[in-house]
Amino acid sequence: MSRSGVLEEIGLRHGTDKSTIYHDYLPFYEARLQHLRQERFVLVEVGVFHGASLRTWGEYFPHATVVGIDVLEGCRCHEAGNRHVRIGDASQTEVAQAVVAEFGRPLVVIDDGSHLWNQQIAALQHFWPQVLPGGVFIMEDVHTSFPDHQDAYHGGSAVNAYDYIQGLNAWVVGHDYMGERTPPDDFVKACWPEVWSIEWYRHTCLINKRAA
Numbered sequence: 001m002s003r004s005g006v007l008e009e010i011g012l013r014h015g016t017d018k019s020t021i022y023h024d025y026l027p028f029y030e031a032r033l034q035h036l037r038q039e040r041f042v043l044v045e046v047g048v049f050h051g052a053s054l055r056t057w058g059e060y061f062p063h064a065t066v067v068g069i070d071v072l073e074g075c076r077c078h079e080a081g082n083r084h085v086r087i088g089d090a091s092q093t094e095v096a097q098a099v100v101a102e103f104g105r106p107l108v109v110i111d112d113g114s115h116l117w118n119q120q121i122a123a124l125q126h127f128w129p130q131v132l133p134g135g136v137f138i139m140e141d142v143h144t145s146f147p148d149h150q151d152a153y154h155g156g157s158a159v160n161a162y163d164y165i166q167g168l169n170a171w172v173v174g175h176d177y178m179g180e181r182t183p184p185d186d187f188v189k190a191c192w193p194e195v196w197s198i199e200w201y202r203h204t205c206l207i208n209k210r211a212a
Contacts, residue, residue: 005026005027005030005034006030006034006060007026007027007029007030007033007034007056007060008020008026008027008030010056010059010060011026011052011053011056014052014053014055014056014059015050015052016052016053016055016056017052017053018053018056018140023140023141023202023203023204024202025140025201025202025203025204026056028201028204029138032136032199032206033108033136036061036064036107036108037060037061038062038063039061039063039064039107040063040064040065041061041064041065041106041107041108041132042064042065042067042103042104042105042106042107042108043057043061043064043065043066043067043106043107043108043109043110044067044068044069044099044103044106044108044109044110044127045057045066045067045068045069045109045110045112046068046069046070046090046109046110046111046112046113046123046127047068047069047070047111047112047113047114048068048069048070048072048075048078048085049070049075050078051068051075051077051078051083053110053112054066054068054078054083054085055078055083057083058080058081058082058083061082062082063082064082065082065084065103065104066082066083066084067084067085067086067099067103067106068083068084068085068086069085069086069087069088069090069095069099069113070085070087070113071087071088071089072087073087075087084103086098086099086102089119090111090113090119090123090126090127091113091114091118091119091122091123091126092122092126093126095126096123096126096127096130100130105130105131105132106127106130106131106132106135107131107132107134107135107136108131108135108136108138109123109127109128109130109131109135109136109137109138110138110140111123111124111127111137111138111139111140112140112141114155115140115141115144115153116144116153116154116155116157117144117145117153117154117155117157117159117160117161117164118154118155118156118157119155120139120142120144120161121157121159121161121164123139124137124139124161124164124165124187124207125187128187128191128194128207128209129190131209132209133209133210133211133212134209134210134211134212135208135209136206136207136208136209137206137207137209138204138205138206138207139161139165139204139205139207140203140204141203141204142161142162142165142203142204142205143203144160144161145160145161145162145163146160146162162205165198165205165207167183167184167188168188168191168192168195168198168207169198171183171188171192172192172195172197172198175192194209194210195207195208195209195210196208196209196210196211
């Protein structure tokens with residue numbers, strides 16, 4: 001995979017931690033999302049912070065509607081052009097519903113919020129049903145599921161986000177061979193038939209939805 005590209009160049013200019021300087025997500029993302037570069041669609045990102053990644057997406061996808069969600073009112077200052085910010089807790093289903101009601105169903109959702117296990121899982125559960133066929137849900141910073149981070153990031157959840165997605169993955173891969181086993185919850189039961197593939201990269205995971 002090339003370590004440079006248009007998305008990486010834009011990301012470095014805007015100072016996002018998704019670039020190769022820090023998390024190194026952008027080369028992987030560009031390989032998966034560059035076919036959407038000139039398309040009109042809705043991209044939702046959970047977590048705005050200083051707005052660097054929101055600006056990156058807004059420039060890379062000039063015809064997209066880019067919506068950032070954050071709990072901090074001050075993040076509204078990052079709205080401009082095709083970038084929008086809505087204030088709320090994206091782990092709450094009514095926030096996802098309100099964003100979809102206003103902007104339409106997203107083709108791309110990126111969870112870069114608190115990285116707490118309970119909120120990562122909740123964001124997946126609330127946004128996945130809204131993702132359009134052929135779209136993608138990206139969960140970032142899944143490394144918080146591992147032992148060095150578990151005390152700080154468990155968020156009261158009995159299962160970490162990595163293991164939760166692995167439970168979903170087991171049904172995507174082996175659903176014909178589960179015997180008497182049943183999915184771990186109603187979300188996985190409803191979700192796994194819609195999943196085209198699950199891809200793991202450093203610190204992150206892409207869940208691709210089947211096309212209509």
